[in-house]
Amino acid sequence: xxxxxxxxxxxxxxxxxxxxxxxxxxxxxxxxxxxxxxxxxxxxxxxxxxxxxxxxxxxxxxxxxxxxxxxxxxxxxxxxxxxxxxxxxxxxxxxxxxxxxxxxxxxxxxxxxxxxxxxxxxxxxxxxxxxxxxxxxxxxxxxxxxxxxxxxxxxxxxxxxxxxxxxxxxxxxxxxxxxxxxxxxxxxxxxxxxxxxxxxxxxxxxxxxxxxxxxxxxxxxxxxxxxxxxxxxxxxxxxxxxxxxxxxxxxxxxxxxxxxxxxxxxxxxxxxxxxxxxxxxxxxxxxxxxxxxxxxxxxxxxxxxxxxxxxxxxxxxxxxxxxxxxxxxxxxxxxxxxxxxxxxxxxxxxxxxxxxxxxxxxxxxxxxxxxxxxxxxxxxxxxxxxxxxxxxxxxxxxxxxxxxxxxxxxxxxxxxxxxxxxxxxxxxxxxxxxxxx
Ligand code: XLS
Ligand code: NI
Ligand code: NI
Numbered sequence: 001x002x003x004x005x006x007x008x009x010x011x012x013x014x015x016x017x018x019x020x021x022x023x024x025x026x027x028x029x030x031x032x033x034x035x036x037x038x039x040x041x042x043x044x045x046x047x048x049x050x051x052x053x054x055x056x057x058x059x060x061x062x063x064x065x066x067x068x069x070x071x072x073x074x075x076x077x078x079x080x081x082x083x084x085x086x087x088x089x090x091x092x093x094x095x096x097x098x099x100x101x102x103x104x105x106x107x108x109x110x111x112x113x114x115x116x117x118x119x120x121x122x123x124x125x126x127x128x129x130x131x132x133x134x135x136x137x138x139x140x141x142x143x144x145x146x147x148x149x150x151x152x153x154x155x156x157x158x159x160x161x162x163x164x165x166x167x168x169x170x171x172x173x174x175x176x177x178x179x180x181x182x183x184x185x186x187x188x189x190x191x192x193x194x195x196x197x198x199x200x201x202x203x204x205x206x207x208x209x210x211x212x213x214x215x216x217x218x219x220x221x222x223x224x225x226x227x228x229x230x231x232x233x234x235x236x237x238x239x240x241x242x243x244x245x246x247x248x249x250x251x252x253x254x255x256x257x258x259x260x261x262x263x264x265x266x267x268x269x270x271x272x273x274x275x276x277x278x279x280x281x282x283x284x285x286x287x288x289x290x291x292x293x294x295x296x297x298x299x300x301x302x303x304x305x306x307x308x309x310x311x312x313x314x315x316x317x318x319x320x321x322x323x324x325x326x327x328x329x330x331x332x333x334x335x336x337x338x339x340x341x342x343x344x345x346x347x348x349x350x351x352x353x354x355x356x357x358x359x360x361x362x363x364x365x366x367x368x369x370x371x372x373x374x375x376x377x378x379x380x381x382x383x384x385x386x387x388x389x390x391x392x393x394x395x396x397x398x399x400x401x402x403x404x405x406x407x408x409x410x411x412x413x414x415x416x417x418x419x420x421x422x423x424x425x426x427x428x429x430x431x432x433x434x435x436x437x
Contacts, residue, residue, distance in 0.1 A: 003068055003083035007351050009090045021351060026362035028092055032369050035328070040320075040365055042333025043358055044095035044136040045088050046294075047102040049307065049339035050350065051080045063345040073105040077120050085127045091354050095136035097184070097335045100171045101144060110163070114170050121174045128178065136182065136333045137228065137264070137292065138175030140168045143188035143236070153210035154190045154203035154241070161206060168214050176223040181331040182292060183218065184264050185211065186230040191237030204241060208255035215260045225331055227257075228264035228291045231280070233273040235305050244273040245283040252289075262291025266337055267315065268298035268305050277315055281322035292332030293319070295357060309338040309357040316364025317371070317434065324368050334361055367434055376429045380422055 013022040028038035045051075054062030068079035081103065088096060103124065104116040128134065142152035142164050150156050152164035175183050190207055192198040215227060229248045232240055242248040245263050252258045263284040267277040284290045297310045310316055323329065340353045371377055387393050392409070395401045401409070 003079070003086055004090065004347050004351070007090055007348065010092065010351065010355060021348070021355065023355060023359055023362070025359040025366065032365060033324070033372075037362060037365060038092070038094065040323075040328060041358075041361055042095060042136065042329050043091075043093045043361075044097050044333050044335040045084065045091075045093045045354075046335055046337045047084060047096055047098035049337065050087065051084050052102050053339050055340075055342045055345055057342055060342070063342050064347075074116060074119070077104050077116070078123055081120060081123050081127060085131045085133060087351075088133050089131050091351065091358070093133075093354070095134050095181075095333055095335070097136050097138070097337075099139050099141040100167065100174065101141040106145065110166060117170060117174055121177055125178055135175060135178045135180035136335055137184045137225075138171055138178070138180045139184040139186065140164075140171035142167065148189050151187075151189045151191070151203065153187070153207035155206075156199075161210070164210060165213060168210065169217055172214060172218045172223060173221065176218070176221060180223075180225065182225045182228055182262075182264075183214070183223070184228045184230055184292075185214075186232065186264075187240055187242050188232075188236055190242070191234070191240035193238045204251070207241060208251070208257065211257055211261070212255065215257065219260075226262045226291055227260055228262050228332075230264040230266055230269070230294065231273070232266065232269040232305070235272065244270070244275060245280045245287075245289065249283070249287050249289050258289075261289075262332070263289045264292045264294060264332070264335075266294035266296060267310065267319070268296050268307060268337075269294075271298045271300070272303075272305060276318075278318040278322060281319055281326075285322055285326040290322075290326040290332075292329070293323075293334050294337035295334040295361060296336065296338040307338050309336065309340070309353040311356050311360050313360055313363045313367065314434070316361050317367040317430075318364075320361065320364040320368035321371060324372065370433050371430070374429070374433050377426055380426055380429075384419060384421070 008021060011022055012027040013019055013024065015024050017024050026037060028036065030037050032040065052066060054066050055064045056062045067076055068083050070076040070079045084096065100117060104120040107113045107116055142148055147160050147163060148155070150160070153161065155161055155164070172183055187207065211227070229242050229252065231242045231244045231248045233243045234240055242251065245265065248263065252261045265280045265284055270277045270280040281290070295310050296307045297312055297315065299306045299308065336354065336357050338353070338357060340349045344353065388397065
């Protein structure tokens, strides 16, 4: 049965195309820098926004019907799974990402909930084989159920910690069974509203304990993929512990989790932390924690996690430069953690949104490759730091020169000057590459 029968399989038509439901920049088979575009980009569908979210906001009910013609919750879950694969197939998405609670509805007891998960997981496995699709990552929803109102790993209650552990255990099992390439932790409720009621140290230690238990259990059942932390500074909590990449990396190192965990960087979370998307990717890459990406964009004037589909080619260009410099994705990819705006309430809008997002990242990839071929930015960067390849620079870096020798050098020099940063020139070069011949 088709759920989106008015939508055709989406094809690449090229940049002169004016067809709305066609790719204008994303040509999956085209080779760029030695690799097919589809393998550079590893596009993934987010199950929650795409299959579940109905356009509800703080002020109003849903505007889209995502019941897929069913009323019984389990029938709905199974229909949703079929619809998900039809959508991925028509868009040419190779991967999907899910929370346990997106794929199967929660029941009264954990036993019943887990049984439901097993039923849907079997269905998903069958569909994966039929359509040739894969799981980029799975995760446990440790934020919706009221029991997590004071956190999951960071809860004041050890009983809640036990529930969180049980839920993560099952989510890892399902992810592993479905061949998932990674497992994400996003700590939506792992934070606080006020320090007046917060034991900061205990909470941090316990989150690390949950991660450690998850890691050890996953390895014991043969799951070899990376875990990812998805940093976010706030929302729903006023302060979340995994504030940004630098904070999360420090945390992982402190608790000895740095071998098994990487970053899943979400563009909109970066901006909430007061950083650019590129900054978060650069930090992850340079620290050896580059992993995966939640591809979306926020609205700078609204200032919350609006999870819009990414349509800013300037941002995706700078992001794809970081991806290329990281050597590309290995287990990660670009997961569209994005939803259509509330008034974009047709299935056609949903497909259109994916096409826009995929095209924008395809443009980013094309432009990033062009920047590399152009070479002017890399050249200016090398020139700026050239001193560090000279004798003095080398002697400082090798530890040959101490404070006394450096003082002697400085005293002998009188004064020195550093070269220009050339920011405006470099920004103009970027425009040359993006919009020039
Ligand atoms: C919320 C997060 C969430 C994670 C997965 O802001 O982006 O959707 O990606 O739990
Ligand atoms: Ni996300
Ligand atoms: Ni988010």
